[in-house]
Amino acid sequence: MKMACCTLAESFENSASVTVGYADATTGARQIPLLESGKVRKVGVSNHNIKEIRRANEILGEAGFKVSAVQNHFSLLYRSSEKGGVLDYCKENGIQFWAYMVLEQSALSGKYNELNPLPSGSDRGQKYNPILGQLTALTDAMKEIGTRYGLTCSQVGIAWALSKGTMPIIGATKERHVLEAAQVMDTVLTSEEITRLEALADATGIDTRGDWEHTME
Numbered sequence: 001m002k003m004a005c006c007t008l009a010e011s012f013e014n015s016a017s018v019t020v021g022y023a024d025a026t027t028g029a030r031q032i033p034l035l036e037s038g039k040v041r042k043v044g045v046s047n048h049n050i051k052e053i054r055r056a057n058e059i060l061g062e063a064g065f066k067v068s069a070v071q072n073h074f075s076l077l078y079r080s081s082e083k084g085g086v087l088d089y090c091k092e093n094g095i096q097f098w099a100y101m102v103l104e105q106s107a108l109s110g111k112y113n114e115l116n117p118l119p120s121g122s123d124r125g126q127k128y129n130p131i132l133g134q135l136t137a138l139t140d141a142m143k144e145i146g147t148r149y150g151l152t153c154s155q156v157g158i159a160w161a162l163s164k165g166t167m168p169i170i171g172a173t174k175e176r177h178v179l180e181a182a183q184v185m186d187t188v189l190t191s192e193e194i195t196r197l198e199a200l201a202d203a204t205g206i207d208t209r210g211d212w213e214h215t216m217e
């Protein structure tokens with residue numbers, strides 16, 4: 001896989017201003033001198049399955065380092081990393097799993113529907129507008145569960161990702177998105193709620209894998 005994200009400055013594991021480089025196994029190797037110099041403190045990989053994460057760990061391990069984080073697409077509609085064992089592998093090996101596109105670029109925010117579609121002409125409109133009708137049962141359930149906790153549909157999607165032990169990376173476009181994401185931290189969905197949401201997501205039959213990704217299974 002090619003590099004999907006460039007180097008990010010992130011606050012990580014309570015450290016201030018730590019750099020996490022996202023790379024593939026090969027470019028990860030090129031980060032070793034930067035790790036050794038201390039310019040890069042941690043390395044993560046993106047859009048990687050277990051085999052690829054292991055390979056990256058082998059390369060880094062030879063120099064005394066390890067993969068610190070994996071950043072993969074993970075949402076109610078796209079659980080490939082869970083099904084393919086990446087989540088378990090990360091937990092077992094002390095690797096943080098950063099979930100991107102948790103809200104499927106807002107298709108799971110509850111804001112958009114067939115009558116109020118995503119902006120036409122946008123990439124996300126092109127991808128999700130044809131399937132918005134198939135998402136109604138799922139987003140309705142997210143809204144209903146949200147009323148039990150005083151949360152929005154989006155916040156339930158974020159709470160679900162947190163319940164899986166992931167760190168959701170939410171694409172905030174408004175100040176309130178940041179505040180809403182922070183509010184979710186203490187919410188614990190019940191196993192019945194999680195099962196119901198996942199069953200409704202599966203029932204859509206939708207695969208939202210991006211054309212830059214390969215399956216994690």
Ligand SMILES: NC(=O)c1ccc[n+]([C@@H]2O[C@H](COP(=O)([O-])OP(=O)(O)OC[C@H]3O[C@@H](n4cnc5c(N)ncnc54)[C@H](OP(=O)(O)O)[C@@H]3O)[C@@H](O)[C@H]2O)c1
Pocket residue numbers: 004005046047071099100101102103104105106109111152154155169170171172173176177178180181212
């Ligand atoms: N590594 C990779 O290959 C890769 C690939 C894709 C994305 N990413 C990263 O993942 C992150 C998230 O991706 P993303 O922004 O595409 O997808 P996302 O987080 O699923 O969706 C973001 C959209 O959801 C809506 N939203 C966010 N918070 C909300 C809230 N609290 N309430 C209601 N709506 C809310 C906003 O839409 P509106 O503006 O319409 O309200 C926003 O544009 C980004 O940092 C991106 O760089 C990484």
